[in-house]
Amino acid sequence: MTAPFLEALAGIVGPARLAVDAATRDAAGRDALLRGHAPDAVVTPGSTAEIAAIARACHEARVPLTVRGAGTGYTGGAVPVRGGVVLSMARFDRILAIDAANLLAVVQPNVVTRALHDAVEAQGLFYPPDPASLARCALGGNVAEDAGGPRAFKYGTTRRYVLALEAVLPTGEIIRTGAKTVKNVTGYALTDLLVGSEGTLAILTEITLRLVPKPAAQRTFSATFATIDAAARAVSAVVQAGVVPATLEILDRASLDAVAAHVGRPMAPAGSEALLVVEVDGSEPAAVHDAAIATAACRGAGATSLVEASTSEAREAVWEARRELSFALRRLAPRKINHDVVVPRGRLPELYALVDRLRADHALSIAAFGHAGDGNLHVNLMVDPADTAMMQRAAAAEAALFAGVVALEGSISGEHGIGYAKAAYLGLQLTAAEIALMQRLKQAFDPHGILNPGKLWDTSAADLDGLTDAPPAP
Ligand SMILES: Cc1cc2nc3c(=O)[nH]c(=O)nc-3n(C[C@H](O)[C@H](O)[C@H](O)COP(=O)(O)OP(=O)(O)OC[C@H]3O[C@@H](n4cnc5c(N)ncnc54)[C@H](O)[C@@H]3O)c2cc1C
Structure with missing residues (x-):
């Protein structure tokens, strides 16, 4: 990266918001995969206008530009595989509005997901998407990846909640997509195109999210099964009985053994090959009614034991196996x-x-x-x-x-x-014609291919060869 280009970046964000030291570059070059590539510089802008100026500079100079949210991604999305500039969204961390009358929230993209949960739940509202990383990941990253989580079964993924976006195109143009309304069919659905675009089409700078009323009650139970097949069939039995639980999680024998070794006691009766954790929510009568139907469906599908939780302590105990799983697997x-x-x-x-x-x-x-x-x-x-x-x-x-x-x-x-x-497996699922159409869309947004290059169909052997592992934790 040339000195004049770095000076131009410093001119946009101020010298204090431009970092070129090895430690900052290294930290900004990895995500949860722990395999990355350091950028040449890290900028931390404070306004949409600054982001537009950075994008324009990178577009004109053909410099790779990669957006970084909280860096919890699992597929290297925020890794600048070709170096260049990492644009940290760290300063975009404010909840701008919670609008109870219209059931929506307006947020900057680096609000941590749990912070929005807490803020809206304090007002009797609910933002359902709940990736397991919610204490650390950010809403912009959730939108860029269309994040899911346990509650996606009933409530859907992040996509269902994104009403409108402000975004900066890689050319530096600022656009607004969608609307604050429930209905909106004006023009192409650009909001939907940007959701799940993995930071390759535009830089999200403001997000308008749909909220729902907070469910009044929950009922939770776990069920064990003698075979994984019986547990998997019980999942369909619950749905066919007319209940869509808020969450319906499954753990296999290997997962149960790992948690048992981690916490020092069995998580299921001897002989269990699988555990389901089921949670229904809604009004108090609806939760009680749905829990009764779901437990009956599990029994009918061959559940060998059932543990129902009616207090919050009992609920925590039922969730323990699922919650401890990530830590437990580290021991394996x-x-x-x-x-x-x-x-x-x-x-x-x-x-x-x-x-x-x-x-x-x-x-x-x-x-x-x-x-x-x-x-x-x-x-x-x-x-x-x-x-x-x-x-x-x-x-x-x-x-x-x-x-x-x-x-x-x-x-x-x-x-x-x-x-x-x-990236190597994209062609298993998408045809050449489908990938070519996506490439033409990318070209329309990003004519010089500067935004998050080296991802999806664009990953080359050289990109992968240039990656290095994070040093082992001390
Ligand atoms: C322990 C653990 C558990 C997890 N559990 C889940 C889970 O249950 N469900 C799930 O879906 N995921 C899960 N994840 C993956 C990860 O947390 C999600 O993909 C999350 O949405 C990433 O958010 P982030 O802010 O960390 O994004 P980052 O990792 O910083 O970036 C991810 C992608 O989004 C782009 N991006 C980020 N911000 C913007 C922006 N403002 N504008 C444009 N592009 C942007 C980046 O360029 C990159 O391509 C988990 C990860 C961990 C480590």
């Missing part, structure tokens, strides 16, 4: 490769059968758990990066997993996006 292997695959709900038994085949064919430890109501499983390949043969087996298992999921009419990503990490 030095690294987990977490794939967020999704299939139509009714094909969950086939997805679990596929995971069993991967365990056997590739001699790997795999824990598969997740949002069963959505058909969205986190398939975690537990690996040791120092074991080259194991890493080769994991790569083969990964390819077989993605091919198998597409054959089951599913998707290679239900939550985390493609980034650079899954």
